[in-house]
Amino acid sequence: MNLLVCISRTPETTAKISFAENNTKFNSDGVNYIMNPYDEWYALVRAIELKEAVGGKVIAINVGGPENDIVIRKALAIGADEAVRVNGDPNSALFTATQIANYAKENACDIVFCGKETIDYNGSEVGAMVAELLDQPFISYASKMDVEGTKATVERDIEGGVEVVELDTPFVISAAKGLAEQRIPNMRGIMMAKRKPLAVVEATAVDAKNEIVSYTMPAGKSAVKLIDPENMDELVRLLHEEAKVI
Amino acid sequence: MSVLIFVESNKGKFKKSALEAVYYGAQIAKQKGSEAIALLCSPADNPAELGKYGASKVIHQNLESHTDNMVVADLIKQAADANGAEYVIMTNSSLGKSLAGRVAIKLDASLVSGATSLPESDSVSKKLFSGKAIASIKLTADKKVISVMGNSVIPEEIGSDAPVEAGSYTARTGRVTVKESKTSDGVVPLPEAELVVSAGRGMKGPENWGIIDEMAGILGATTACSRPVADTGWRPHHEHVGQTGVAIRPNLYIAIGISGAIQHLAGVNNSKTIVVINKDPEAPFFKAADYGVVGDLFDVVPRLNEAFRKFKQ
Ligand SMILES: Cc1cc2nc3c(=O)[nH]c(=O)nc-3n(C[C@H](O)[C@H](O)[C@H](O)COP(=O)(O)OP(=O)(O)OC[C@H]3O[C@@H](n4cnc5c(N)ncnc54)[C@H](O)[C@@H]3O)c2cc1C
Numbered sequence: 001m002n003l004l005v006c007i008s009r010t011p012e013t014t015a016k017i018s019f020a021e022n023n024t025k026f027n028s029d030g031v032n033y034i035m036n037p038y039d040e041w042y043a044l045v046r047a048i049e050l051k052e053a054v055g056g057k058v059i060a061i062n063v064g065g066p067e068n069d070i071v072i073r074k075a076l077a078i079g080a081d082e083a084v085r086v087n088g089d090p091n092s093a094l095f096t097a098t099q100i101a102n103y104a105k106e107n108a109c110d111i112v113f114c115g116k117e118t119i120d121y122n123g124s125e126v127g128a129m130v131a132e133l134l135d136q137p138f139i140s141y142a143s144k145m146d147v148e149g150t151k152a153t154v155e156r157d158i159e160g161g162v163e164v165v166e167l168d169t170p171f172v173i174s175a176a177k178g179l180a181e182q183r184i185p186n187m188r189g190i191m192m193a194k195r196k197p198l199a200v201v202e203a204t205a206v207d208a209k210n211e212i213v214s215y216t217m218p219a220g221k222s223a224v225k226l227i228d229p230e231n232m233d234e235l236v237r238l239l240h241e242e243a244k245v246i
Numbered sequence: 247m248s249v250l251i252f253v254e255s256n257k258g259k260f261k262k263s264a265l266e267a268v269y270y271g272a273q274i275a276k277q278k279g280s281e282a283i284a285l286l287c288s289p290a291d292n293p294a295e296l297g298k299y300g301a302s303k304v305i306h307q308n309l310e311s312h313t314d315n316m317v318v319a320d321l322i323k324q325a326a327d328a329n330g331a332e333y334v335i336m337t338n339s340s341l342g343k344s345l346a347g348r349v350a351i352k353l354d355a356s357l358v359s360g361a362t363s364l365p366e367s368d369s370v371s372k373k374l375f376s377g378k379a380i381a382s383i384k385l386t387a388d389k390k391v392i393s394v395m396g397n398s399v400i401p402e403e404i405g406s407d408a409p410v411e412a413g414s415y416t417a418r419t420g421r422v423t424v425k426e427s428k429t430s431d432g433v434v435p436l437p438e439a440e441l442v443v444s445a446g447r448g449m450k451g452p453e454n455w456g457i458i459d460e461m462a463g464i465l466g467a468t469t470a471c472s473r474p475v476a477d478t479g480w481r482p483h484h485e486h487v488g489q490t491g492v493a494i495r496p497n498l499y500i501a502i503g504i505s506g507a508i509q510h511l512a513g514v515n516n517s518k519t520i521v522v523i524n525k526d527p528e529a530p531f532f533k534a535a536d537y538g539v540v541g542d543l544f545d546v547v548p549r550l551n552e553a554f555r556k557f558k559q
Contacts, residue, residue, distance in 0.1 A: 013489060013509050017378045037490065093347065093357070119489060120375055125359055128315070128347025137421045138315055140344040153425070158340050160435025161484070164426040165313055171421075177490055178483065209356040213369050213382040224522070224532050229541030232553035235521070238537060240557065243519040245498040246441070246465065 001056035001147075001169075003047040004104055005080065006114040006126065008036045008090070009064060009071045013119060019215040026215070035071045038115025040078070041182040042175035047113050048079040049180060050147060057081040059107070063090040063099045069198065076193035077185035083196065088203025093121075095206045097129030102204060104134055110169040111152075116141050116176045124174070131172035139171060143178035247280040250331035251301065252322050254312070254341060258291040261438060262401070263337045263394075265299050269401035270394045271335040272300020273364050278332065285325045285413070288312060297408025299401050307413025312341055314420035319348035324415040326353060331389070333365075338393040339437075346393040356385035359393040376489050376512030396437070397495045397516070434468050436487065441467035442496045442517070444487060445475065446510075448503020448524065448543055452480035457547045458502065464554045470494065472504050488513035503543045506531025523547065 011017070012032045020027040034040075047058045060075035060083040062068050072083045086099040104112050112134075117124040124140070131138030143162065144155035150169045155162050157176055185193075227235045239246045251271035253264050268284055275282035284301035286293055287309040296304050305325060312318055322345065326334050334349055336342040338360045350357035362380075363371040369384040370392060385392075429435070436442065443462045449455065462469045469485055476486035487494055489512035499517035503524065504510060511534055514520070522535040525542050532538045539546050 011375070013376075013512075017375045019379070094350075097347070097351075122374060122376060123359055124343040125347045125350075125357060128344050129351050131316075132319065132348040132351040135316075138344055138348070139422070140315075141340055156340075157484075158427075158429070159437050160433075161427065161429030163313065163424060163428075165422050165424050167422045177486075209385070209387040210358065211384040211386055213384050215374075216380045216382070218373075218377065218380055221534060221536070224535040224538040226538045226540060229539050229546050229549075232539075232546070232550040233556070235537060235539065235550065236553045236557045239498065239519070239521070243498070243536065245519045246554075246557070 001050065001054055001110045002108060003051060003056060003058045004100075004107070004109040004112045005039065005044045005047045005058060005060050005075070006100055006112065006130075007039050007044070007060050007062045007072060007075050008115070008118050009033050009062070009068045010036045010118050010120040013037075023214045023216065024212065033071065035074055036115050036118045038117065038175055040075070042177065042179040043113035043115050044075055044078055044080065045180035045183050046145060046175060047111070048183070051081075054147065056110075059084060061086065061100055061103055063088055063096045063203065065089070072198055073193050074185060076196045076198070077189040078183050079189065081196065082199070084199045084201060086203045087200055092208060092210055093123050093125035093129055094209060095203070097126045097133060098206045099203050100126070101130045101133035104130065112172040114172070114174050116174045127172055127174040134170070134172065137167050137171040138174075139165060139167070140174045141176040142173045143176050145173065145179060247278065247332045248329045249275040249278070249280060249282045249333040249335060250322070250326050250329055251282060251284045252334065252336040252342075252345065253284050253286045253296060254337055254339060255286065255288045255290040258289050260290065260295070263339060263396045263438065265401040266396065266399050267335050267337045267394050268296050268299040268301050269404070270364065270399050271333065272404065273399070274333050274335070275300070277365070280332070283325075283329050283331075284408070285322060287318060287321055287413075293410045294407035297405050298403045300404050301408045304408050304410045305413045306410050307415055309417055311420075311424055313424045314422040315341065315344040315348060317417050317420045319345050319352060320418050321413075321415050322349050323352040325413070326389075334389070334391045336393050338395045342393045346391055350391040353389045353391065354387065355389035355391045356387040357391045358383050358385060360395045361392045362395045362398045364399065365392075377515045436468050436470055436485070436492045436494050439468035439494065440497045441465050442470050442494060442498070443467045443500045443502070444470035444472070444504060444514075445502040446472035446504030447474050449475070449480070454544075455481070457551060461500070461547065461551050461554065464551060464558060472510055501531055501535075502547060504531060505529050506534060523550075
C-alpha cells in the first residue's frame with residue numbers, strides 16, 4: 001500500500017505567541033517548532049503500523065521551506081520510508097492542500113493521512129480539501145482504523161459518541177487521539193533517517209483566496225474572585241446573581 | 247444573490263448551534279440585502295421554525311445519511327448554484343468541518359472555518375493558537391464559505407415560520423457506509439453542554455468520583471476530565487477536554503483538582519464563567535478563573551454540593 005502522511009510544522013504548544021510588522025505577521029523569534037502532534041502521534045504512527053502489517057511504503061509529505069527539514073527527518077526517524085518536501089510558503093490551507101493532492105494524484109496513494117487539525121491555525125481544513133481535490137471520501141476524527149485488502153473499517157468521533165463506518169481505498173483520513181500510540185524515535189531510527197530519501201519539489205502556484213488583515217490578542221480575564229471555602233452558599237449566590245449561569 | 251445555510255438536525259430537533267448558523271446567515275443576508283435560504287438534508291419535526299431565526303425559505307432535501315461528506319457537499323454545491331449563493335454558512339461541528347473544505351473547493355470559494363464574528367466588509371474573526379490569538383481574515387473570492395463557531399452569535403427570534411419546499415437535487419452515490427453509531431443518550435454531549443463539571447488528578451483515584459457525579463446530577467451538568475485522568479483510565483476517553491481532547495464552550499465550567507496547564511486551558515478557555523477549586527493557591531488555573539476556591543476538594547466539593555442542592559430546592 002502507498003500511504004501518504006501529511007506532516008506540518010507548528011510552534012510548540014507552550015510557545016509564547018506574538019506578532020510583528022504592525023500585527024500582520026506571526027513573530028517566529030525565539031519560537032521552538034515541533035511536528036504537529038496529531039500528525040506525529042496518530043497519523044504517522046498508524047500509517048507505519050499498517051505498512052508493517054500489510055507491506056508497502058509510508059511517504060511523509062510536507063509543504064514548506066528548508067527550515068522544515070528537521071521535522072521531516074524526525075518523521076523518517078519514527079519510521080516513514082521516504083519523504084517529500086514541496087518547497088513553498090504554506091500560507092493557506094488551499095495552497096497546502098493543492099500541493100498534497102497533486103502529489104497524491106501522481107503517485108496513486110491508497111490512503112492519505114493527516115492530523116485532525118494543526119495546533120496553530122486550528123483549521124481542520126486541509127484534509128477535506130485534499131479529499132475534494134482527489135474526489136475521494138474523507139473520514140475525519142478517526143480514532144481507530146482496521147484495513148483488510150481494500151476494505152477499511154474506521155471509528156470516528158462524532159458529537160457525543162462514535163460512528164463506525166466502512167469504505168474502500170483510496171480515501172483521506174484525519175487522525176484523532178486513539179488512532180495509534182505515540183512512538184519515540186530510537187537511535188537506529190535516527191541514524192537510518194539520515195540515509196532515507198528526502199525529495200524536494202517546487203510548489204505549483206495557487207491564487208490566494210484569503211488575506212490576513214491583522215492579528216490581535218484576546219482581552220485578558222479580570223482577576224479571579226476568591227471565595228471563602230467555608231462559604232459555598234456565597235459561591236452559589238454569585239453564580240446565580242452575578243454570573244447568571246445557574 | 248443569496249446566503250445559503252446548511253442546517254444540521256439531530257433526531258428531528260435543531261441544536262442551538264444550528265439556530266446560530268441560521269441567525270448568522272440571516273444577518274449576512276440583511277447586510278447584503280439578499281435572501282437567507284436554509285438547506286436541510288436530515289429529518290426535522292418542524293423545519294418551518296428556521297424562519298423564526300431569519301431563514302426566508304427552507305429547502306428540505308431527502309437524504310438517508312449524512313455520513314458521507316462527499317454526498318452532502320455535492321448537494322450543498324447544487325443548492326448553492328441553483329440559488330446563486332454568495333455566502334455558504336454551516337456549523338463548525340464535526341460534520342461542518344468536514345464539509346467546509348470540500349464545499350470551498352467545489353465553489354472555488356474563500357473559506358474561514360470556526361469564525362467567531364459576523365463579516366464586516368467581508369472580514370471575519372477567528373481564534374488561532376488554541377485561543378491565544380485572534381486573526382481578522384478577509385475572504386477575497388467572489389464566493390465565500392464560513393463555518394461558525396458555537397456561541398459566536400446569540401440567535402434571536404426575528405421572523406416567523408418560513409415556507410418549506412422539498413429539495414429536488416439528486417444525491418450522488420456515496421462510498422461510505424455506516425455500520426454502527428454509538429452515542430450516549432440522556433446526557434448532553436460535551437461540545438454542546440451549557441454546564442460542565444470537570445475533575446483532574448487531584449481526585450486521587452476513580453473511586454472518588456462520586457462527589458463529581460453528584461454535582462453534575464444536581465446541576466444537570468455534563469462531566470469532563472483532564473487528559474492524565476483519561477489516559478490512566480480513571481474516566482472514559484470521550485470526557486477528556488483540552489487541546490488534544492474535546493474543545494468546549496459552556497456557560498459554566500467548574501474545574502476541580504485540575505492544575506490548569508496551557509494545553510488543558512486551550513480546550514476550555516472559551517467558557518463564559520470558570521470556577522476553580524484547588525488546594526494550591528499558585529495553581530495556574532486561578533489566572534484563567536472568574537471564581538476561585540482555595541481548599542481541599544474533598545471538603546469543598548461536598549459543601550458546594552450541599553449549597554447547590556439548597557439552591558435547587
Ligand atoms: C502536546 C500536549 C497536549 C496535551 N493536551 C492536553 C489536553 O488536551 N487536556 C489536558 O487536560 N491536558 C493535556 N496535556 C497535559 C497537560 O500538560 C497537563 O499535564 C494536564 O492537564 C494535567 O492534568 P491535571 O491538572 O489533572 O493534573 P495535575 O497537573 O497533576 O494537577 C492536579 C491538581 O490538583 C490539585 N490537587 C491535588 N489534590 C487536591 C485536593 N485534595 N484538593 C484540591 N486540589 C488538589 C493540585 O494542586 C494540582 O493543581 C497535554 C500535554 C501536552 C504536552
